[in-house]
Amino acid sequence: MTAPLDVSGSELEVAPEPGPVGPAGRAIEGRSLGQIAWTRLKRDKVALTGAGVVIFLILVAIFAPLIVSGFGHPPNDFNQDLISTETLAPKDGTGISAAHLFGVEPVNGRDIFSRVVYGARISLLIAFLATLLSVAIGTALGVIAGYFGGWVDSLISKTMDVFLAFPLLVFAIALAGIVPDTAFGLSGDTLRVSLLVFIIGFFNWPYIGRIMRGQTLSLREREFVDAARSLGARGPYIIFREMLPNLVAPILIYATLLIPTNILFEAALSFLGVGVRPPTATWGGMISEAVRFYSIPHFMFFPGMAIFVTVLAFNLFGDGLRDALDPRAR
């Protein structure tokens, strides 16, 4: 790098450099990093399949009443005529027919298909809202900790450590047990869903928070932040205009990967009986009931498959998204 610069005259290069010109000399439109990530994602068939399944599940959850009314079996209606009075099992073993695609439950004969469809609503709703809560708290506190540093960083980081050390499952069981049927002006399913969103979302933020803090720390050292500062930019400008656009990718990635974790956690809580109360259908709750009827495997199979497919689809999509947004991580 120390070669002498014996350059005489300076007629060099002040004319515009001929840049790449689009076809037919059209105005050149740059491709943003987002557009590049999208092209990359489009080539990843596995991730696209995951995304397709995720969209399908979201549509199923949204249009659950429509789908179920099309098949004519409300999720909480008993179909005792299909149940054998002696064994309490479905008469032909499963009850699977054109009318009951996934068969019926033992004892009361509720339609498993419509319960799985309605269960998707609860699972996805709680998982999405809890993830939103975690991401919101985690991003805000993580960025603040990383940007301001010093005692603010110490305080927030220590708080994260405390949260991560918290025996979440025990707390969830205890809290869900003591909250009455009506609280905070809410009741029934609304209250239970809000409670689960709070428990799952509020205790998961440190994972996102740590990632955001780390990303912010590394962004803060980049020279474009100094450049903005030397132009006289204030803190909010630097955080919102210079840093946040660079944090969108990690936020999206970790949110997509947090959703399946939250689905599993919600299922676990419902399984343990501290989730949404029966008779409202949830996947975890169905499995919990099915445990008593292990000789009737289809009862457990369908909600189990629903959880499995959903979690797998989100994970595949999240991994593909990570590869697309951050090619260096490969």
Added chain:
Amino acid sequence: MSESPEPLLSLTDVRKHFPITKGLIKRQVGAVKAVDGISFDVRRGETLGLVGESGCGKTTTGRLITRLIEPTDGRIMFEGRDITHMSQGDLRPLRRDMQMIFQDPYSSLNPRHTVGAIVGAPFRIQGVRTEHGTKKAVQEILELVGLNPEHYNRYPHEFSGGQRQRIGIARTLALKPKLIIADEPVSALDVSIQAQVVNLLEDLQNELDLTYVVIAHDLSVVRHISDRVAVMYLGKIVEIADRKDLYESPMHPYTTALLSAVPIPDVRRRAGRERIRLLGDVPSPINPPPACRFHTRCWKAQEVCRTVEPPLAELATGHRVACHFPENAPAGAVQDTSGTEVPA
């Protein structure tokens, strides 16, 4: 060079000590004396080169001038105003006149912003409105630095290193500053591109009447662009002189050693030259050597160098050097060992 009575920028005994803390209560156990008492003036329209080894404090100096970091001590005057401890709010309007070019064109441009947003940021941050809108102004600047104005909507990753540095320069020029601090403006670029960017900086200086402080470790770049050159060693200025004087008759042994290390691309010229090899490493700025900081590596060092700090004395017109035993000193200009100044 026009000698205006008031320098554009003036540093007086500026220091920056980064504290080293230890333990829970952050007890200060020492300090990295990155910049330890430097003084110099920058006149309007000139280019001052600031050279030295890595870690000698040149980048810190640049960041002190632009107040990206807070000085520990000393005084910084810009256009006759004391900006040493001015609040960031009061400083904001002054920042229009004082801009910085950064070293790494890959880190200095936000990858999520278009070229238009990057070069237009100064207008937005400073709330400046232009006659025909920001876009028009930005495109004019892009043209000025030799970029295609149609690249307005492109992203930094679509450009080469040299082009990216031009984008960075365009951003610095947006508000027509008076002073530009260029921190290693070409060291991250290919040698073939370095010349282009250096020439661009010179052309812009002539066109826009700019004043530069160019920080570099590359003596050839500094020689090409500077009117005056200051040599730093371990947080202090050891020699400051007009370019010609410094390169042709360096007085400080450190400068002599630095210059002897510049490769000469000519075998015949190279033959007659003796290369001075400095022994040992640069001492730690946490615990710099007493008195003359260079005495640990200097082949002329004597007892006085370890006990008495040499002042930065003017031994010839415009040529100041901090050494007890300067080389190439004009007859009668050599000071006695007590350090009293003898006028040249």
